[in-house]
Every structure is written in C-alpha cells, then in structure tokens.
Amino acid sequence: MSANLATILTASAGRHPDRVALKLDDADFSYALLDEAAARVAAMLKAKGVEPGDRVGIMLPNVPYFPVAYYGVLRAGGVVVPMNVLLKGREAGFYLSDPQAKLLFAWHDFADAARQGAEAAGAELVLVKPGEIEGIIFEHEPDPEVAERADDDTAVILYTSGTTGTPKGAELTHSNMRRNAEASVALFGLAEDVVVLGALPLFHSFGQTCGMNATILAGGCLTLIPRFEPAKALEIIQRDHVTVFEGVPTMYNAMLHLDGREQYDTSSLKVCASGGAALPVELLHGFEAAFGCKVLEGYGLSETSPVASFNHPDRERKAGSIGTPIEGVEMKVVDESDDEVAPGEVGEIVIRGHNVMKGYWGRPDATEEVMRGGWFHTGDMAKVDEDGYFFIVDRKKDLIIRGGYNVYPREIEEVLYEHPAVREAAVVAVPHPELGEEVGAAVVLKDGEDVDEDAIRAYVKENVAAYKYPRHVWFVDELPKGPTGKILKREIEAPDVESAGSQDG
Structure with missing residues (x-):
C-alpha cells in the first residue's frame, strides 16, 4: 500500500462514504464528495503538467476548498506548500520561488498578492472563487489513482523563519505527517463520531495535523471557521455538538471572557488542546471551570510535524507543563555541549523520532546546524522535573x-x-x-x-x-x-x- 498521506482520505471515504467530513455553516460535505473532488483536482493538476515531487502552493482560508486542494495535490504525488492568506506579494513570491512551485491555489479575496507572487515565481495561478472554481475542477473526470509515494518522500513544505532571517522550508514526509496525525488521534481520543472545531488555520502545522488530518484519519467531522470570532466559535460548538476544540491561548482567552458566553450550550465539549504559545495556568483553570472540559497543553514546531510532547488525557496533567513526549518520540534538555542536564536545570530542548523533518528545503547547512548529533535542536529553553514533564522557561532568543x-x-x-x-x-x-x-x-x-x-x-x-x-x-x-x-x-x-x-x- 502506498505511503501517500492522501490515503487517509481514501480509506475513510471507503469505510463510510456518506458520513459528513466537513461542515461550513449550513453546507455539509460527505467523505465521498471530498474524495471525488480531490480526485478531480489531481486529474486537473496532471493535465497541467504537475508530476510527482512537484511543489504546489495553497493560499486558502479555512474553507472546504483547502482540504480538496491539499489532498488533490498529494493524490497527484505533488508536494503541498501551505501559505498564510495574509501574505503580501513580495512574501508570496518567496514562498513560491524558493521551492520552485509550479502552481498556486489562491483565494479570490487575496488575488492581487497571489498574482504578484505567482508572477514573480513563474507559477501558474488558479484563483479559487466559489461558484467558478467548481466549473474548472469538474471539467476533469476523477482520477482513481493515488500516486505511489514512499515513507520518506516529501509531502509538505512548511516555511518557518529562524532568527537568521530568510524563511526556511521544513520538509515533512508522508510518514512524518501520517504518524503525527495518528498520534493526535490517540491523544485526543478521536473516533468516527468526533466533531472537531476547525478554528486553527489549516495552513499552520497545528491546524493541519491535529485538526484536518487527524479528523479525516479518524473518519470524523471537521466544522470550519474561516475567521475566528469567539461568539461564532461558541455558536458552532452549540450547533454542531463539537466534542474537541483545538486552539491557541488567545482563542481560549477570547471565549472565556466573551460577554454572554453562558447563553451557549457547550456541554458537548470533551477535550480541548492548546499549543502555539504558553497557556497561562490561571486561564487554563478558568476555562475548565467555565466550560466543564479538560484542557491539554502540548508543544511542537513546524519541524516536528508539529506535535512533540503533550499532557496525556490518561495520565497526570501538570498545569504550566508541555507534558511528556508522544509515543515514538524522544526529548531531552541539554547544555551548550549537548550534554543532558540534571532535572530542574535549564537547557535547550532537543528532539528525535518519527516526527522530525527530513531537513530544510535546499538548505543543507541549516539542516546540519539544527540536527547536530542526530537530534533536532529547537532553540527553546526548558527544564524537566523528576517525573519527566517538560516546562518551557524561555522562547527562542528573539522570537x-x-x-x-x-x-x-x-x-x-x-x-x-x-x-x-x-x-x-x-x-x-x-x-x-x-x-x-x-x-x-x-x-x-x-x-x-x-x-x-x-x-x-x-x-x-x-x-x-x-x-x-x-x-x-x-x-x-x-x-x-x-x-x-x-x-x-x-x-x-x-x-x-x-x-x-x-x-x-
């Protein structure tokens, strides 16, 4: 069986084609429809000359067209380059020219920046406008084939800037992404009846792996919010009986302090996951008390697909901690000589395991620098307690x-x-x-x-x-x-x- 990440969709569509995969307001998209649309996108890309290994940019908000394009690119054997929809033309140009992308799917509202970036990079632009893009996609018959890809073939290039300046593209393999999605399914207890709130940007590693890929792998439903607003989020939790919410601390803060939040029925919520920045302990406790659910805090980076450690639902949870490494991943805290420090002492987090990237696209020197001794050096400072729980004490120097x-x-x-x-x-x-x-x-x-x-x-x-x-x-x-x-x-x-x-x- 192919290691292609797109098979998480084809497998779920095969098991229950009629189950709802995606929701956006009143629109529902079944697994069969999502799978068929992705197969048509794959056919379209092949007709445009996209071959296995070619890079394709996706500059779309949290709308169903994102997973359609994402799994379509993967299905054709391409490499997805997710891009923030807020990028300006000069930034978009870099994100496309550095990986030599052949094509860009871009949301119509950001056409000017997308066009400027695509022209600078020599990439073909496909504008995604509701009511028009369907005609372009449905000109092509669904391609039943899923391109054969190996575990260590690149699936996604996620760009991340270091304090050294130019953004670097973390090459994440099909194995990296699939195993991290599997870990997320286990962490959050995702099953076919799960409803996950898709509030995190899908172009970001957290939303992409823990939200979209994990939900599709589990065969659950992802209900999308194109732009996060606390009242809208609570409305969707109530309407769709959301069971899992994943967000960054500012989202938790906004929902907790929204006037009139008591009027929403959020009793369906079971598990919440927080990442992206440290979650203040007071906020964690306040949110749990108000919403009656468990909040799990974790840690990861684009280079680690992203999940590296988490507070696990079946183990002791320590407020203020990023938890312990997920299964199959090792983490330790080291000094400047890369020697492990004693519990309670501060050092740099280093990571190795199935989640660590293949390397930085076209940057062997940068790859070698962060992968010293076979461990990925995060640049994040932390300490470990006697139970093996990690606590971040400082961020990368200038971030x-x-x-x-x-x-x-x-x-x-x-x-x-x-x-x-x-x-x-x-x-x-x-x-x-x-x-x-x-x-x-x-x-x-x-x-x-x-x-x-x-x-x-x-x-x-x-x-x-x-x-x-x-x-x-x-x-x-x-x-x-x-x-x-x-x-x-x-x-x-x-x-x-x-x-x-x-x-x-």
Whole structure:
C-alpha cells in the first residue's frame, strides 16, 4: 500500500462514504464528495503538467476548498506548500520561488498578492472563487489513482523563519505527517463520531495535523471557521455538538471572557488542546471551570510535524507543563555541549523520532546546524522535573509570539532597513495583555530625515502580513551595541504604550 498521506482520505471515504467530513455553516460535505473532488483536482493538476515531487502552493482560508486542494495535490504525488492568506506579494513570491512551485491555489479575496507572487515565481495561478472554481475542477473526470509515494518522500513544505532571517522550508514526509496525525488521534481520543472545531488555520502545522488530518484519519467531522470570532466559535460548538476544540491561548482567552458566553450550550465539549504559545495556568483553570472540559497543553514546531510532547488525557496533567513526549518520540534538555542536564536545570530542548523533518528545503547547512548529533535542536529553553514533564522557561532568543503567530524580528527589520529614512532598526517584543506579545520597533533615523511613527508603521504594513507589522514604533538616537557592533536587543527598552505610537489595529 502506498505511503501517500492522501490515503487517509481514501480509506475513510471507503469505510463510510456518506458520513459528513466537513461542515461550513449550513453546507455539509460527505467523505465521498471530498474524495471525488480531490480526485478531480489531481486529474486537473496532471493535465497541467504537475508530476510527482512537484511543489504546489495553497493560499486558502479555512474553507472546504483547502482540504480538496491539499489532498488533490498529494493524490497527484505533488508536494503541498501551505501559505498564510495574509501574505503580501513580495512574501508570496518567496514562498513560491524558493521551492520552485509550479502552481498556486489562491483565494479570490487575496488575488492581487497571489498574482504578484505567482508572477514573480513563474507559477501558474488558479484563483479559487466559489461558484467558478467548481466549473474548472469538474471539467476533469476523477482520477482513481493515488500516486505511489514512499515513507520518506516529501509531502509538505512548511516555511518557518529562524532568527537568521530568510524563511526556511521544513520538509515533512508522508510518514512524518501520517504518524503525527495518528498520534493526535490517540491523544485526543478521536473516533468516527468526533466533531472537531476547525478554528486553527489549516495552513499552520497545528491546524493541519491535529485538526484536518487527524479528523479525516479518524473518519470524523471537521466544522470550519474561516475567521475566528469567539461568539461564532461558541455558536458552532452549540450547533454542531463539537466534542474537541483545538486552539491557541488567545482563542481560549477570547471565549472565556466573551460577554454572554453562558447563553451557549457547550456541554458537548470533551477535550480541548492548546499549543502555539504558553497557556497561562490561571486561564487554563478558568476555562475548565467555565466550560466543564479538560484542557491539554502540548508543544511542537513546524519541524516536528508539529506535535512533540503533550499532557496525556490518561495520565497526570501538570498545569504550566508541555507534558511528556508522544509515543515514538524522544526529548531531552541539554547544555551548550549537548550534554543532558540534571532535572530542574535549564537547557535547550532537543528532539528525535518519527516526527522530525527530513531537513530544510535546499538548505543543507541549516539542516546540519539544527540536527547536530542526530537530534533536532529547537532553540527553546526548558527544564524537566523528576517525573519527566517538560516546562518551557524561555522562547527562542528573539522570537515574538503574537496571539499564537510567530513573528521573526529579522524579517521585519529587513523591511525597515529598506525605508529611505531609516539608518538602523531593531524589532523586539512588547508585552500585551491579550496577545501575550506585540511587535515593537526601535528606529534610528538618518541625519536630516524627518518622518513620524505612522509613516514607518504604514511602510512596513504595506510589505508584510497584517499580524507582523510593528504596532509600537519609537525613535532613538542610538541602539545599544556590544564590542563587536552587534545590536544588544536585551538592552532595548520600549517606552510606555502611550508614547510608543501605539495602534490597536
């Protein structure tokens, strides 16, 4: 049997074709319909010259067209490159040109950025517009074949930026993705009667593996929200009798503190999973008390497919902990010499197992750097207690986590440096009560230049996704530097919000 990840759909469709696989508001999509649509997409891609191993971008929100395109690409033997729908043209161009993508499926609302990116990369653009795309897809007869793929063939390339700047594409194999989906099914107790709330972006590893792939593998129903709003989420939980909710801490916070949340019947909820950022213990306890369900916190990265560790439903759960490694995965905490540290001591988390990526696309040096000694080095600092539970104590040195989304300062600094009035800039995290962290920028202007914070902010906003641009901009005469001239970010202090040119947008 082929190792192709698309077989999780064909197998479930074979077992119960009439069961609902996807819901979006009042629209239901059976397994048979999802499987047939994916088979037609595969036929379309083959007709356009897409061959096994070719890369195809998917820039779609949480709508049924995403899994249709995703499993269609895999079925044809292609490699999926998921892309954030908020990317601007220059960013989309990189995400397509770096993996030499042949084609891009993009949502019609983001046509301008998608077109700019596709043209820059020489990729064919297929705009996905409801009422029109169906005609394009249904011109092609369903292709019954599922391309033969090996366990270690690449299925998905997930782009992740390091603090070194340029985004790197983590190559995740069919085995990586399938086994992580299997682990998620076991962790959250997913079965054919499960209803999972699809609130996490499907282009993100958490939503893709734990939400979409795990639900399809289990033969359950994924009910989608294109854009998360707490009232809408609670409405869907009540309407569809959702049993599993997966989200980032900001989602939990928004639902817990929504006025009138008591009016929704959420008694169907059994298990909730949190990841993407640390879940405050107070929030965990408050959510459980209000909703009467168990919240499990875990940890992972794009490079680990993503799940590496979790608090397990059948074991002791420790609030504030990311739990213990999932089955088949090893984790330890090491010092700078890669020697394991004693319990309670802080070191870097390293991981090995079936979940670790094949490597970074076209970046052998970067791959070698993070895979020293056969262990993936996460850059995240943690400690382990005497029971083997891991506790994150610090994030990657410069990473900003804004509402569960990773923002990498170097990428924003590159744009700031392109502004003609900017001499130097450093992007740092500014604490935020709801989002956890907000993006801040300390800027040194060139002599004789005179621009204000709004102009700088607007310039960056034009060139990066909406969640990345700095809401706080302030000007300084000099940035603190070490003896080699390196900017010392730890010495940069953001002024208070009122004087920082803050914007809530």
